[in-house]
Amino acid sequence: MSAYDPKKIEPKWQKEWEQAGLYHAEDSSSKPKYYTLIEFPYPSGDGLHVGHPRPYIGLDIVSRKRRMEGFNVLYPIGWDAFGLPTENYALKTGKDPRIVTKENTDTFRRQIQSLGISFDWSREINTTDPEYYKWTQWLFLKFLERGLAYKAKMPINWCPKDKIGLANEEVVDGKCERCGTEVEKRERKQWMLAITKYADRLADDLDTVDYPERVKIQQRNWIGRSEGALIKFDDIEIFTTRPDTIRGATFIVMSGKEDKFTGRYVINPATREKIPVWEAEYVMADYGTGAIMGVPADDERDRIFAEKHHLPIVENYTKAEFEDYGKKVAKYKLRDWVFSRQRYWGEPIPVVHCGKCGIVPVPESELPVKLPEIKNYQPTETGESPLANISGWVNTICPKCGGKAKRETDVMPNWAGSSWYFYRYCDPHNDKQFASLEKLKYWMTPVRQSGGGVDWYNGGMEHTVLHLLYSRFWNKFLFDLGLVPTSEPYKKRTSHGLILAEGGEKMSKSKGNVINPDSIVERFGADTLRVYEMFMGPFEQAIAWSESSLVGPRRFLEKVWKLAGKGQTLNIDSQGLTLMHQTIKKVSEDIEAMRFNTAVSTLMIFVNELDKREEISQKEFEILLLLLAPFAPHITEELWSTLGVSQNSIHTEKWPKYDESKLIADEVTIVIQVNGKVRGKFVASANITKEKIIKAAQEVPEIQKWLVDKNIKKSICVPGKLVNFVTS
Numbered sequence: 001m002s003a004y005d006p007k008k009i010e011p012k013w014q015k016e017w018e019q020a021g022l023y024h025a026e027d028s029s030s031k032p033k034y035y036t037l038i039e040f041p042y043p044s045g046d047g048l049h050v051g052h053p054r055p056y057i058g059l060d061i062v063s064r065k066r067r068m069e070g071f072n073v074l075y076p077i078g079w080d081a082f083g084l085p086t087e088n089y090a091l092k093t094g095k096d097p098r099i100v101t102k103e104n105t106d107t108f109r110r111q112i113q114s115l116g117i118s119f120d121w122s123r124e125i126n127t128t129d130p131e132y133y134k135w136t137q138w139l140f141l142k143f144l145e146r147g148l149a150y151k152a153k154m155p156i157n158w159c160p161k162d163k164i165g166l167a168n169e170e171v172v173d174g175k176c177e178r179c180g181t182e183v184e185k186r187e188r189k190q191w192m193l194a195i196t197k198y199a200d201r202l203a204d205d206l207d208t209v210d211y212p213e214r215v216k217i218q219q220r221n222w223i224g225r226s227e228g229a230l231i232k233f234d235d236i237e238i239f240t241t242r243p244d245t246i247r248g249a250t251f252i253v254m255s256g257k258e259d260k261f262t263g264r265y266v267i268n269p270a271t272r273e274k275i276p277v278w279e280a281e282y283v284m285a286d287y288g289t290g291a292i293m294g295v296p297a298d299d300e301r302d303r304i305f306a307e308k309h310h311l312p313i314v315e316n317y318t319k320a321e322f323e324d325y326g327k328k329v330a331k332y333k334l335r336d337w338v339f340s341r342q343r344y345w346g347e348p349i350p351v352v353h354c355g356k357c358g359i360v361p362v363p364e365s366e367l368p369v370k371l372p373e374i375k376n377y378q379p380t381e382t383g384e385s386p387l388a389n390i391s392g393w394v395n396t397i398c399p400k401c402g403g404k405a406k407r408e409t410d411v412m413p414n415w416a417g418s419s420w421y422f423y424r425y426c427d428p429h430n431d432k433q434f435a436s437l438e439k440l441k442y443w444m445t446p447v448r449q450s451g452g453g454v455d456w457y458n459g460g461m462e463h464t465v466l467h468l469l470y471s472r473f474w475n476k477f478l479f480d481l482g483l484v485p486t487s488e489p490y491k492k493r494t495s496h497g498l499i500l501a502e503g504g505e506k507m508s509k510s511k512g513n514v515i516n517p518d519s520i521v522e523r524f525g526a527d528t529l530r531v532y533e534m535f536m537g538p539f540e541q542a543i544a545w546s547e548s549s550l551v552g553p554r555r556f557l558e559k560v561w562k563l564a565g566k567g568q569t570l571n572i573d574s575q576g577l578t579l580m581h582q583t584i585k586k587v588s589e590d591i592e593a594m595r596f597n598t599a600v601s602t603l604m605i606f607v608n609e610l611d612k613r614e615e616i617s618q619k620e621f622e623i624l625l626l627l628l629a630p631f632a633p634h635i636t637e638e639l640w641s642t643l644g645v646s647q648n649s650i651h652t653e654k655w656p657k658y659d660e661s662k663l664i665a666d667e668v669t670i671v672i673q674v675n676g677k678v679r680g681k682f683v684a685s686a687n688i689t690k691e692k693i694i695k696a697a698q699e700v701p702e703i704q705k706w707l708v709d710k711n712i713k714k715s716i717c718v719p720g721k722l723v724n725f726v727t728s
């Protein structure tokens, strides 16, 4: 038998699978459907690094197992390609972002395809494709139609370096998430999406989905619903979650830039005492009414403030009834979503401004509003988009009155295209609708459990309050319009840990520690890379890359390869049978729980056991290949094709089932020693008694010569394992 050479078999099978359309999802099928989804990548100029494929491989294993279980599986891929890195690259080089995007996606596609991931490439989408963003624009117009997209002058987070307005979610510790520059507040007219209208449902409906608890907690905290009361202290209205503490309120604090006494006093309506009004930074302007009552006896921050400024602290006061103060109101930390960017590389917002008619939506027949090609990508000093400089594009005709009008020059944020992409996969070539309801119903309504949506969605923890919340909001809005079939977009959500560089640092181009999967595929093969990434540690935990550890998975696959050349027997002994069924059970359950690392180690134990034997049965070898197929699709396909049991691809064969009654061994091998030396063995029933072991062992033919003419002084027995005769 030839040596294991991944370079010979991997590209060959990848080509065959694609030609046969093996992983193409069918839009109608008698099989039950299953929709697995990974977050589509941003095709950066750096290409793929070894961290990218971890979630792709994880859900590839799930998808492959589902196909083998008889499901019609949709496992798609595409590109989330609008956004700043490409635009900044265009700024630096003057290269058209379309060309840059094309080059980057070509690289990503080639790299991902070399890993043998079972994506349905016939459904590939790209958010920067006008045929795609036509529908992003169309969906925006739905929000506009319903009054959920609106323009408002408001203080926005402004990054002076990127010259861009940022959403709250893009500001980390007061700094721009992209470049780390201190963020300024600026007043600007911005497009807003009214996500707060859905705050209650976004919080409440988390009870209906299968997400990790920490994801639910993060989203709830971000929405930040608190119930409380509005109370008037003269003309100042405050919001409090603890109206019962009103008799302890000794001052009022309004939102301000620094700690400052305003010189004013108001009357506490509960105590009729005159109390001072202060300003302080710790009160947020946009939370509640922007004013609070200070209750230093009950609130730590109020106490610190009172002590600092020598304000009275009343320790013992009578609590009031919650109901006595005003009606109950709910307040949220969540703010409406700033939905415009003053940049170039995004979806143009499809409206025109007419002096007579005001804001007028671009008619559906004129969509998409295409991004014009320009030479200078520099944002303007006034903070307007570079599009504002293209007078030929900006000046247009009002669709309503036919008079002169100007196009909106803001573009959408990079979160727009990803807020609905999972619908497009269900119907990617539709030029009449963003996706037909019929196809959405097929792919997104429940089959297995209650609830609907994408069956299994895996993505990064860092997207919990951004993409994951935004897309839930879009889904709820579209559900209310009857355009999508389920009130939640994703039934089940899981997360993977990052792959760090050797030494535990985050991989980044600037640190020069990025590992490109191309070199790993070249040296070890895609199957080894796949098995290694699943074996390296628990899937949801971050873990450091270790080049030297690739050898283990590679040797494991070489062992599998060599098993094909072993002598064959028709019989599986009882212990072999038990191990086989235990392996089926463990691997099946581990995949469902994303315990890919222990699934691989279980397969390694199975292979080591088979490797020890002179002969193995075809049945055991078949089961091994079937269980290993989702992890290492190329080597298993190659070996399967040489077995001759079937003409089909192994990836369309049935997933093995275990037999409950075979999980516990009913026979054991008992080793026989004479004076501490192994002289033979025999097979016995697993529940054989001590007495019977001692008796049966003496009757084993090859033992008798060691016992002839000897007196057995002592018999030491370990039930189920061993017996030792001590002779004189």
Ligand SMILES: [Zn+2]
Pocket: 159, 160, 161, 162, 163, 176, 177, 178, 179, 180, 181
């Ligand atoms: Zn910045």
Ligand SMILES: [Zn+2]
Pocket: 354, 355, 356, 357, 358, 360, 398, 399, 400, 401, 402, 403, 405
């Ligand atoms: Zn007009």
